[in-house]
Amino acid sequence: MEKKKQYTIAVLPGDGIGPEIVAEAVKVIELVARKTGVTIDVEYGRIGGIAIDTDGTPLPEQTLEITKRADAVLLGAVGGPKWDQNPGHLRPEAGLLGIRKALGLFANLRPATMHESLVDASSLKPEAVAGVDLIVVRELTGGIYFGEKKRYTAADGGEVAEDLLIYHEAEIERILRVSFELARKRSKRLVSVDKANVLESSRLWRKVAERVGADYPDVELSHMLVDSCAMQLVRAPKQFDVIVTENMFGDILSDQAAMLTGSIGMLASASLAEGSFGLYEPVHGSAPDIAGKGIANPLATILSVGMMLRLSLGLDEAADAVEKAVWSVLDAGHRTGDIAADKSQALGTVEMGKLVLAELEKWETA
Structure with a gap:
């Protein structure tokens, strides 16, 4: 894959815990850009329930336009009980199915x-x-x-x-x-x-x-x-x-x-189209029961960024560094509530994100 010096990432935080975990992942993207000297521009769009409430549709045309001019897409999560009684075309999941079809994302790697x-x-x-x-x-x-x-x-x-x-x-x-x-x-x-x-x-x-x-x-x-x-x-x-x-x-x-x-909170995924374009998201859902509490595990989303760096941006060294940072934090015994044996010692979303960033700062680029 030919490496470029400038990339655009479409970021779709979505619903539930999506905005919280995506915020930590974007910090990782920004740090990688600074470390590598590559320009990575981020454009935000709405999808899912938040798009239904704001735009009247789970997949606004503006969101599709943002994703189609990007090199890759980072997605948080969609869905929640607020929209469970909506007709099929106005459910958050319709936005997810729609973007997969519109972008030709035929291969999901988990x-x-x-x-x-x-x-x-x-x-x-x-x-x-x-x-x-x-x-x-x-x-x-x-x-x-x-x-x-x-x-x-x-x-x-x-x-x-x-x-x-x-x-x-x-x-x-x-x-x-x-x-x-x-x-x-x-x-x-x-x-x-x-x-x-x-x-x-x-x-x-x-x-x-x-x-x-x-x-x-x-x-x-x-x-x-x-x-x-x-x-x-x-x-x-x-x-x-x-x-x-x-x-x-x-x-x-x-x-x-x-x-x-x-924990499903640890698993990343990639949805790929022909060529190098892909959409990256954690496997877990929107977890509305813990949304806004600051306790969601951001590691799956951060690891999804690692997959994005490798598969869509061709930044293999950066992908390795992100994955190593995550494993180093876990090896040191740090845990969020979903994987902590002692829940009283569990870290919050932002705290875990800060530890990963601290490890990534140690990365010495070639």
Whole structure:
């Protein structure tokens, strides 16, 4: 990737704890810019519930314009009970689905890595999770989330709902090639997850996986049914390296994989388009129950910045430095409430952010 000297990041704080955690992540971006001498401009936009309240839509056109001229997007979180009773097109999640489609963000990468100092934070036995290092690749713009939806009254007077699950061969091939390329750079093992014993879409998925796999003879391809994968993620998670699956299955399995590491508040993600453009966000949601209390864990958002620096901006050294700063803080025993054994010693959002910045200040650029 050709490195530039000036980048623009679209920042969408969103709802709930989004503004709090994003604020700490932006401080990291600013420090990286100062350390590297690269100019990183930040433009803010609204998405989700705050956009519904302010603009009357979960995805304003102005927000799309900001994101389309950016090199990458940093997103906080969307949603909350305030908007739960809204019709589908006026729910915060509609903004999230809309921006994925509009920006062509078809590949969602969600790594789940168990850092040594957090082994005891997992609800599973240490021997089961120690050394876990896997990544779930989720197809993001197809499947049941984007299929036609209907609600109607049947002849007997009962209400009926329909959601169409549809996949085109090209959509499947595209996400599989991303996954094979990723597996080739890791342990050369890829598990494709489907429900081919029941769903026709999964039978097509498996057929395409076999065809594409022929182009990657150095990568071991295996297939697993989604219910079996869910069980195996809990029983023996270290058997997995790269998992690829369709939209709904990926949504569920990636959250399950996140909890292997002890807290969903620790997991970053990247949603990638063709080329280097991507949207980066923490895996966790808006957590409205703790919004405004200053106790949210900002580390997943900061680690998402690390992914952004590496995958969209080509600043690998800076990405390494950000990740090292986070792990150094954790190795020193500092914890937010979601991962603290002693809740009385838990740090707040800003306090944790300051510790990461202090570690990052030690980074000596080449």
